[in-house]
Amino acid sequence: MLGSVTKGERRGTRNLRIVFGWLLFFVTSSVAVAGMPPAGSFDNAACISCHEQQDSALVKAWQISAHAKDKPVANCISCHGNSHNRAASKARRDKTCINCHGGYKSPVVHSYAYSKHGLILRIEKNKWDWTQPLAHANYRTPGCAYCHMHAGGHNVSAMIRDPDLLKENGKQIKSIKDATRQVCQDCHAPRYISRLFDNGEKMLEIARMKVREARDLLLQAKKQYTAKELEPAEKRYQEMQSVYLKNVYLGIAHQSPDYQWWYGQPALDGDLLRIKGAINELGRIKNVNLSQQAQCAR
Amino acid sequence: MKTKKVRYIWIPIIVILIAVPAGFYYVNWSESGAGAGLYSRDWSPAAIFAYWDPDDFYKSVKTMTGVYKGKQCVSCHEAITPGIVKDWRKSRHSKAKKVVYCSDCHGHDHQNLHLPTPKICGGCHTTEHADFEGEKRFGFPSHALAMDRALDAKHFVDKPKAEVTACLQCHSVATKCDSCHTRHLFSVAEARRPEGCITCHSGPPHPDDETYFGSKHGQIYLAEGDSWDWSKPLRKGNYKVPTCAYCHMNRSKHQVAEKSIWKFGLKQVNPLTSGNEVKREKWVKLCSDCHKPDWARQQLTKMDTERKHAWKKLYAAESVLKDLRRKGQLFPSAKQRPPYPTDSEDAFFQIERIGFFEGQASAFYNISPIERDYFNMWYFDNLGAYKGAAHGDAVFVRKGHAAMDSDLENIRRNANVLRTLSEAEKKVGIKPKADAFWKHGEYTDYNREHN
Numbered sequence: 019m020l021g022s023v024t025k026g027e028r029r030g031t032r033n034l035r036i037v038f039g040w041l042l043f044f045v046t047s048s049v050a051v052a053g054m055p056p057a058g059s060f061d062n063a064a065c066i067s068c069h070e071q072q073d074s075a076l077v078k079a080w081q082i083s084a085h086a087k088d089k090p091v092a093n094c095i096s097c098h099g100n101s102h103n104r105a106a107s108k109a110r111r112d113k114t115c116i117n118c119h120g121g122y123k124s125p126v127v128h129s130y131a132y133s134k135h136g137l138i139l140r141i142e143k144n145k146w147d148w149t150q151p152l153a154h155a156n157y158r159t160p161g162c163a164y165c166h167m168h169a170g171g172h173n174v175s176a177m178i179r180d181p182d183l184l185k186e187n188g189k190q191i192k193s194i195k196d197a198t199r200q201v202c203q204d205c206h207a208p209r210y211i212s213r214l215f216d217n218g219e220k221m222l223e224i225a226r227m228k229v230r231e232a233r234d235l236l237l238q239a240k241k242q243y244t245a246k247e248l249e250p251a252e253k254r255y256q257e258m259q260s261v262y263l264k265n266v267y268l269g270i271a272h273q274s275p276d277y278q279w280w281y282g283q284p285a286l287d288g289d290l291l292r293i294k295g296a297i298n299e300l301g302r303i304k305n306v307n308l309s310q311q312a313q314c315a316r
Numbered sequence: 317m318k319t320k321k322v323r324y325i326w327i328p329i330i331v332i333l334i335a336v337p338a339g340f341y342y343v344n345w346s347e348s349g350a351g352a353g354l355y356s357r358d359w360s361p362a363a364i365f366a367y368w369d370p371d372d373f374y375k376s377v378k379t380m381t382g383v384y385k386g387k388q389c390v391s392c393h394e395a396i397t398p399g400i401v402k403d404w405r406k407s408r409h410s411k412a413k414k415v416v417y418c419s420d421c422h423g424h425d426h427q428n429l430h431l432p433t434p435k436i437c438g439g440c441h442t443t444e445h446a447d448f449e450g451e452k453r454f455g456f457p458s459h460a461l462a463m464d465r466a467l468d469a470k471h472f473v474d475k476p477k478a479e480v481t482a483c484l485q486c487h488s489v490a491t492k493c494d495s496c497h498t499r500h501l502f503s504v505a506e507a508r509r510p511e512g513c514i515t516c517h518s519g520p521p522h523p524d525d526e527t528y529f530g531s532k533h534g535q536i537y538l539a540e541g542d543s544w545d546w547s548k549p550l551r552k553g554n555y556k557v558p559t560c561a562y563c564h565m566n567r568s569k570h571q572v573a574e575k576s577i578w579k580f581g582l583k584q585v586n587p588l589t590s591g592n593e594v595k596r597e598k599w600v601k602l603c604s605d606c607h608k609p610d611w612a613r614q615q616l617t618k619m620d621t622e623r624k625h626a627w628k629k630l631y632a633a634e635s636v637l638k639d640l641r642r643k644g645q646l647f648p649s650a651k652q653r654p655p656y657p658t659d660s661e662d663a664f665f666q667i668e669r670i671g672f673f674e675g676q677a678s679a680f681y682n683i684s685p686i687e688r689d690y691f692n693m694w695y696f697d698n699l700g701a702y703k704g705a706a707h708g709d710a711v712f713v714r715k716g717h718a719a720m721d722s723d724l725e726n727i728r729r730n731a732n733v734l735r736t737l738s739e740a741e742k743k744v745g746i747k748p749k750a751d752a753f754w755k756h757g758e759y760t761d762y763n764r765e766h767n
Contacts (some may be wrong), residue, residue: 047574067483132518136497137511144542155399158406158501205399209377210367217364218480235753269482278568280519287681288688290759295685298648298751303739306729 055102065094070276079172082190092118107148115162125261127266129277135159136272155204165247183263184226191219218270221278225266228286229258237295243303251296254289262286317529320502353467355658359767362477366486368429380426386417393418403500403687416440428697436495447570450654457580458573460712463490470678474756476766491727505546510537513560520696521582523703523712530709531556552605566602575599578619579703583672584627615708620714622705626698629720634688636731637670645738646684652750654682682760686730694721 020241025040070077085092096118097109108114116127130136151158153169166174177199195215202211232255239248262285269277333359346369349357352372384392396434409416421432430436437711451460457661464471466487473479489495495516496507506512510528517524528534537558548554550562564572586592596616603612640646647667650656650666657678659666668687669676671694682692701716703709741748754760 038672098475127363132513132515137515138498138506141511141542143508144419155397155402158399158403168569194583205397205403207397213364213367217362217478217481218474220362221481223760224476224479224762227762231757231759234758238753275482275485275516276519278485279480282481283479284680288692291681291683292685294751298754299737300752301735302741302748304649305746305749306740306744308738309746313744 047253055105057102058096059100060097061100062093065098069094076170076172082175083173084175084178085172087144108200110148110163111143112154112161112162112163124279125265125268125281126234129265130162132276153204155233160201165201167197178265181269183222183231183234184259217232219271221270221283225263225282228283229263230289232258232290235293235297239300243297243300247300247301251293254293254296258286258289262289344659352466353464353473355468355473357471358658359473359477364481364483365477365484367431367556368481369432369467371491374431376427376429378427382426383424384419384426385424386415389418397602400500403505405504407501409500409502431492432494433491444568444570448490450570451573451600452569452575454576457576458572459489459570461738462487470657470675471680474678474763476763476767489516508546508550508559508561509541510560521699521767523700524707527700527703527707527709528560529713530704530712532709533559533708542682558606575602578623578702578706580679581623581699584623587623594677619705625717626701626720629717629724631700631725633724634671637668637687637690638726640686640731640734641668641670643735645686645734645749646686647734647738648684648750648754653684653754654760656682681763682754686727686734689723689730690729693720697701697723727739727747 063157080086080094085096085189098105099108116122119126122128122131129267131140136159138159139161142158143161146157151170152164152167157164166177177194179194180190199208199211201214212314236248236251236255239251245252262282265277265281269275269279269282329653343354345357347356349355350360351358352361353371365372365703376444390401390404404418405409407555420633421436422429434445434448436674438448448460451458455461463484463764466483469483472483486495494502496512498506499511510525518526524583534557537559540556541559544555547568549568550565553566555562563577569758575595577592577595577599578585587596596613599616600609603609603615637646646668648670655661655663655666656669665673668684669679670687670690676687676691678694680688680695683691701713701720702716704712704716737746
């Protein structure tokens with residue numbers, strides 16, 4: 019009958035399927051063996067010489083990044099280990115980055131670790147499949163590498179600002195924003211991202227205003243008082259710049275409310291008013307001394 | 317005589333008849349500004365606030381038109397925002413018998429989308445929402461009233477809005493459920509773990525993270541927590557040690573303020589009022605899931621003792637400050653610096669604010685250094701010691717009290733300087749001169765012009 023299949027015919031197609039299946043297995047596995055990375059251990063030069071031929075853009079991206087330019091250099095082996103065994107999945111995990119970036123308590127790590135991203139990663143990371151590429155929201159929340167090495171991009175500096183946050187380069191900021199936007203959009207709505215960026219920019223500028231206010235105060239004060247007299251105020255100014263301003267930046271970049279606020283803005287307020295207090299106190303002492311001298315002279 | 321009395325009764329009646337509607341009218345009027353809350357007429361929101369307090373500030377995006385069904389949302393957004401769809405696919409919403417689609421919470425009409433508020437979630441999760449709303453009866457601080465607390469804080473009203481965005485990010489726990497059950501997985505298990513709480517419950521005024529992780533409970537959690545089954549409800553026998561939620565949201569009751577006695581720790585309370593005794597018995601009952609009731613009672617008493625010591629130190633510092641104020645030795649004085657948040661500069665009566673009841677919680681900038689010293693002692697070191705005592709971290713208690721001791725010493729030393737200086741000035745017959753920079757400077761000016 020048309021459309022019906024006899025038992026013999028069914029057996030025939032099954033045999034055919036088995037043969038075809040085995041054939042497919044041999045073909046794919048031999049291709050896989052040919053394309054497999056070589057076993058054994060390698061030094062950095064060996065990694066570069068081979069990978070330059072395979073993906074020169076990747077090597078170049080690393081070469082222009084802070085990982086290659088700054089000392090100590092973070093080379094292939096620093097993150098991937100010296101063999102091809104789990105080389106990629108190992109490097110994708112936060113632990114790889116944190117060891118060099120100051121440990122869990124350093125502001126750069128802590129600000130991320132306490133964001134919603136960081137805390138969700140902390141409780142879910144062992145259930146995730148780290149062999150997946152760092153793109154297309156393959157991970158529920160981003161770890162360090164998901165953003166800073168998105169889609170395997172090896173220029174970690176692409177999203178990092180100039181360390182001197184008081185000097186800003188408009189062109190650099192635009193390229194940073196464009197790169198970051200691409201990553202955030204894997205999960206977040208474009209309007210949300212834009213507003214977050216704009217707001218962050220304003221928040222950072224407010225922190226800068228506080229630092230600049232302190233700087234101008236000190237510049238004025240230097241005309242009247244010695245460096246030694248101004249030492250405590252100067253120390254506070256340095257703290258504003260190197261700790262709290264940076265904290266605000268990290269809080270915005272890593273979405274940590276603690277760093278935006280508690281370790282940032284009110285801390286800047288505190289230093290600013292103490293600098294004012296210290297300078298004004300010098301003025302009061304000076305005035306008292308002057309009047310005393312005047313009275314004595316009389 | 318009798319008729320006179322009857323006539324007089326009309327005076328209070330008329331006053332009440334005028335005052336009550338006038339009061340209502342005034343509150344309505346003050347809440348009708350560009351911002352929100354009691355001071356809404358004094359400030360305008362930043363665009364990002366829409367995402368932290370959707371009810372007050374969110375307006376739908378108008379770039380897309382059309383009315384869509386749930387499946388259509390998914391198929392489009394799978395390409396636009398894959399992370400959202402992936403999360404949703406893993407969630408119970410996507411696996412329910414009657415699937416909960418995007419449109420069920422966000423609306424169908426792309427010209428009129430909304431962000432889900434507790435009310436929308438409460439449409440299905442009725443018990444949780446009713447509990448959550450019910451928390452309001454405990455007053456501040458609580459999750460349910462957190463947004464009101466932020467919007468009505470004077471420093472929030474006064475500061476440029478971009479600066480205080482982080483406030484709303486945490487205080488949005490009142491206005492959206494994904495603070496704890498993060499979108500779009502909305503996991504119950506996630507919220508049961510301390511990691512669900514500590515993005516906000518951390519930092520100097522509430523080191524709930526450090527003090528819990530420093531306690532025996534927390535140490536055991538850190539060592540073993542990853543291997544526990546977090547799908548189990550928060551009740552006796554299910555967890556080896558308690559987590560934040562086990563104690564503060566026991567049996568999943570969405571009322572963290574239910575048992576709080578010392579609350580935020582910003583003011584001294586009498587822990588032995590009848591109301592607080594009832595709360596204490598609730599704690600004892602909870603601790604008895606694992607411990608002997610007497611032992612639990614002892615621990616709670618220990619905490620009261622710690623608080624008593626802390627307040628002795630705080631009052632000592634306050635009295636130093638108040639003594640300076642009485643003698644006019646606080647410098648710069650209230651008149652020599654920018655006005656307090658929401659105050660006007662030419663206000664008739666200006667006085668330095670010291671302690672909780674005078675509103676010092678909003679005054680941590682534009683004040684004199686010694687007042688800020690006290691703020692740090694009170695708001696950071698004191699609260700750290702409190703959380704150490706509450707969560708069972710003895711090291712944190714010790715550190716907090718050591719810090720308070722040195723704060724107090726520091727305040728006394730600085731008070732001496734102020735006293736000596738002002739006495740010396742008096743002797744030579746000059747007045748303390750406040751420099752112009754107290755009232756003017758790049759940020760100081762910007763702050764006053766931008767609410």
